[in-house]
Amino acid sequence: MSGAGQPLAVLVAKSGRTPTNLPAPPTAIERDMLASWKSGWLYWAGLIVAIALTVLGGWSYSVMLRVGVGITGLNSPVMWGSFITTFVFFIGVSHSGTLVSAILYFARSPLRASIGRSAEAMTVIAIMTGGLYPIIHLGHPWLFFWFLPMPNQRHLWLNFRSPLAWDVFAITSYVTISALFLYMGMLPDLALLARRVAGWRRVLYRVLSLGFAGTEREWSVYERAYPIFAGIAIPLAVSVHSVVSWDFAMGITPGWHSTIFAPYFVAGAIFSGIAMAIILLAGMRKGFKLQAHIRKEHFSMLGRLLVAMSLVMTMVYATEFFMAFYRGGATERDIFVWRISGPYAPIFWGVVLCNSIIPLLCFSPRVRHNLAAMVTIAVIVTVGMWFERFIFVVTSLAHSFNPAAWRGYRPTWMELFICLGGFGWFSTLFLLFVKIFPSVSVAETVQGQMEVAAPDDPEEAPHAG
């Protein structure tokens, strides 16, 4: 390196002569990214398990296609079960990636450089996973095109007054914007790393980087466009889960017909998304040796967010019960009593334990700085959130207005395998993503390192001592 204040080199480049000492050797962050692609046994073991789950789910689904939806436990009156639960769960997981990343961007948080990329990838992959389940739930997936607004031989159009139609538009918009947001954030990194890699990855990076060169005018364009994108992503993320909640809340079914459902879903989505992010980041940190970039204090910050959202969720649960009892509707009150005392009560109380009590451990700094403890809590919250979705989807249908139609629901093994297949599919795509693309933002890491190392605004210099 040069001395302080000196340039590294001044080169006179005449026509046709290329400076010979370029490019420079890889820097620490680049080396870490390059090393992360040389995966160890942990990565391959995870990938094999994920693919195995995907195959299991795919096989079970193929059985369902051949035999029919009779192999599931779905029957009147519980026509929405584990598939819709898994759909809501994954849309929830998708929620916090783009949302948190965009908020961290506006807050100029250094946390974003480390966790933003994988959180955004988690969003895109979770929507791609969650979006499969309404189609699986149809039983006749080849009729999915009925959801699309297109002229057809039925001389019917999509019913735009249906929340299910809103879902199609909301989720399609969200996945498009989230994918573009992820891609846009990767552009500078792809351009930088294209010079460091060889083979197919080099070709892929060069094509995907769209020729980005990092000139001051390009950065100016980029810095102008990115906040617009982040500003679009935040309300869109909130709207998507609100729309998913209206799939339920627009019906008059007791337990669903509530104005609190949209914020309830949004809060739950952020909660489950943070838990999933902790699990994925811990896996990346361990599997790819990214300890220098994904640090324990990052988990501590996520732990604080987790406990904050857990308190919000507890408040929402309490509000639901308060409203059911206070407004005096007999059916509404009955369904909530049934939830806490009927055949699904063990699941309900398990959800309370997982989502409202165990996350309180994150109040302790010792727990937040203990990676194993954080991952354990995150897994518990993830399980708790799936069952929380299960409870409100199933119990309201099983115990509605007409006592003569009350009937329980229990998912069959085939259904559970199809749901597990979703987790496998999600994990497979995520593992492939972090294998192929830089999982930590190189440009933002470099910016943080260089501008903290040499702050050029004296007011922003860290205080000595």
Add this chain to the structure above:
Amino acid sequence: MRDEVIALFADPGRAEQAIHDVQALGVDGVRLASPAPFRVVHRIHRLGPERLLGWFALGGAVVGFTAGLALQVVTSLAHPMITGGKAVLAWPAFAIICFELTMLGAGATNFAAMAVLAALARRGVSREAKQAVASDRLVVVVPIHGRSVEAVHAIKQALGNAEEMVP
């Protein structure tokens, strides 16, 4: 490729100082390429067409909103079927799809505009200079075509004069 002086810096502040020193010699067209959007980028660059990006996004939003509204209104009127007791033109229900398509239009247009403007913005920087950017170095490019040997020498001095060549 044009004749130019390419200077590599590890420190954004030093690169900015070098740019100011070169500009003080009356040299125009100095360019900077960097691995990240350092603050220096905003200090040396006056906003160009990118100031219109917000307007592009707004245009996309208007198109998205209009498309969403037209799709719902036209098809509902073409097939006036009452479902769920809702009016054929159910404005509260239509607002949701209008909102989603507004956001989609704004985002997609913003991205497309960014890609086009960025492609235009990188014109005038040689391939060699672009390739010299790395995650630990900024590149200052000074065009010297048609300048005298003395002028080039002065530019090199202003840049730091560390003739040849590090790592």
